[in-house]
Amino acid sequence: MSEENFVPLHFDYVDIEEVDRRSKAIYDNLRKRKSIREFSSKPVPKSVIDHLIATAGSAPSGANKQPWTFCLISNSDLRAKIREAAEKEEYENYHGRMSDEWIEDLKPFGTDWHKPFIDIAPWIVVMFKKAYDIVDGKKKKNYYVNESAGIAAGFLIMAIHQAGLATLTHTPSPMNFLQKILNRPENERAFLLLPIGYPAEDAKVPNIVKKPLSEILIEY
Numbered sequence: 001m002s003e004e005n006f007v008p009l010h011f012d013y014v015d016i017e018e019v020d021r022r023s024k025a026i027y028d029n030l031r032k033r034k035s036i037r038e039f040s041s042k043p044v045p046k047s048v049i050d051h052l053i054a055t056a057g058s059a060p061s062g063a064n065k066q067p068w069t070f071c072l073i074s075n076s077d078l079r080a081k082i083r084e085a086a087e088k089e090e091y092e093n094y095h096g097r098m099s100d101e102w103i104e105d106l107k108p109f110g111t112d113w114h115k116p117f118i119d120i121a122p123w124i125v126v127m128f129k130k131a132y133d134i135v136d137g138k139k140k141k142n143y144y145v146n147e148s149a150g151i152a153a154g155f156l157i158m159a160i161h162q163a164g165l166a167t168l169t170h171t172p173s174p175m176n177f178l179q180k181i182l183n184r185p186e187n188e189r190a191f192l193l194l195p196i197g198y199p200a201e202d203a204k205v206p207n208i209v210k211k212p213l214s215e216i217l218i219e220y
């Protein structure tokens with residue numbers, strides 16, 4: 001790459017004591033994040049969603065290909081269609097397609113095939129990953145598509161929490177009905193469905209714990 005492709009970095013330098021304080025504050029905040037399955041229908045302005053999706057779109061990606069599309073749904077007919085199709089697949093999952101071990105592993109979460117949040121949360125985002133791009137009718141390669149989409153989803157989940165809202169990473173399976181209902185092109189594969197909004201006032205969450213640092217960190 002030639003020199004003229006580079007620009008000076010604008011880096012907000014903070015001293016290390018402040019870095020330490022901030023890193024602790026980030027942890028204290030993010031550890032309170034919970035996946036929410038019971039949403040309030042309380043409205044959330046579109047400007048908020050724009051900021052959140054733009055944040056997700058700022059994520060790093062393989063060769064900066066940004067292999068993602070975020071479909072935003074509030075229309076109640078479309079939600080009803082999505083809910084019906086998602087519940088149809090999930091019904092099959094919970095009635096034979098998932099292994100006994102899987103069903104057992106999900107017991108602590110109390111999940112089943114009902115997905116009312118699709119109708120209730122003020123916004124539904126369906127994130128698609130782009131297996132490849134189509135530029136002037138020609139296929140163009142994308143790289144590390146799953147990693148890139150996963151990182152962008154992580155940015156989105158963090159942004160939603162930091163902003164003061166809640167979400168759920170819902171993965172109805174198989175997800176190809178979303179490509180059809182939302183009329184997305186062949187190169188786009190549904191990756192995640194995320195309801196965004198406030199939790200219901202009486203929302204309950206499973207009493208689960210994260211592994212301690214001693215179990216997830218290995219120092220060399």
Ligand code: IYR
Nearest residue numbers: 090106111112170171172173
């Ligand atoms: N997709 C199903 C099942 C499910 C699977 C896993 I792994 C979870 O962590 C939670 C649910 C559902 O949404 O119910």
